[in-house]
Amino acid sequence: MNKNIAIDGPAGAGKSTIAKRVAKEKQLIYVDTGAMYRAMGIYFSRLGIDPSDAAAIAENVGGADISIDYEDGAQQVILNGENVTGLLRTEEAGNMASKVSSHGPVREKMVELQQKLGREKAVVMDGRDIGTVVLPDALLKIYLTASVEVRAGRRYKELVEKGEACDLEEIKKDIAARDHADMTREISPLRQAEDAVLVDSSDMNIEEVVETIIGLYEEAQL
Numbered sequence: 001m002n003k004n005i006a007i008d009g010p011a012g013a014g015k016s017t018i019a020k021r022v023a024k025e026k027q028l029i030y031v032d033t034g035a036m037y038r039a040m041g042i043y044f045s046r047l048g049i050d051p052s053d054a055a056a057i058a059e060n061v062g063g064a065d066i067s068i069d070y071e072d073g074a075q076q077v078i079l080n081g082e083n084v085t086g087l088l089r090t091e092e093a094g095n096m097a098s099k100v101s102s103h104g105p106v107r108e109k110m111v112e113l114q115q116k117l118g119r120e121k122a123v124v125m126d127g128r129d130i131g132t133v134v135l136p137d138a139l140l141k142i143y144l145t146a147s148v149e150v151r152a153g154r155r156y157k158e159l160v161e162k163g164e165a166c167d168l169e170e171i172k173k174d175i176a177a178r179d180h181a182d183m184t185r186e187i188s189p190l191r192q193a194e195d196a197v198l199v200d201s202s203d204m205n206i207e208e209v210v211e212t213i214i215g216l217y218e219e220a221q222l
């Protein structure tokens, strides 16, 4: 039986934190698809390719060999033989990923890899098009969101805790711009699948969101 969970939603909604927790509790493999697009962004940025240059992107996408591996249960992203996991979680990598992910040839390649993972393993996969395109038959689909203010506030706190200098207003602007780009692109824009359950975490803590999703998953398995 298909045991997969698809979690989609905008930047900073807490998808990866929640998905990791759900994966651990329900013994599923966590697949962070944003990390794959981030690695793709690094690949093009190292080649000096402008992320809006569709022809150059199409011409060079074949040279990016991206795969994932697990170390102590944590996803590692391998780009042409190099483990780039440590380079992925910056705002710059996120913005670059958002830009390169709007191109059809990039999406085709990533979707193929993600679908293969979803067939071979029972996964919790998070991203933007998981319920709509990658795993349309997932047992449970969640659209996880929160207000821009709440998402920006969480990101701000995370960066401050890491000791990184940041500005709340800048983060808010950045998140709103990325939402806009991800929701309005032509191919596979971020949207809630018709059969996805909307979870707005603006007034919920992590525990409450995890419990809600696990409850829905157990119901779906009956």
Ligand code: DC
Pocket: 011, 012, 033, 034, 035, 037, 038, 094, 097, 098, 101, 102, 126, 127, 128, 129, 130, 178, 182
């Ligand atoms: O979830 P994230 O912030 O790591 O994702 C980075 C960018 O990658 C996001 O702004 C859009 C793109 N992305 C996508 O287009 N499709 C996905 N399934 C996951 C991410």
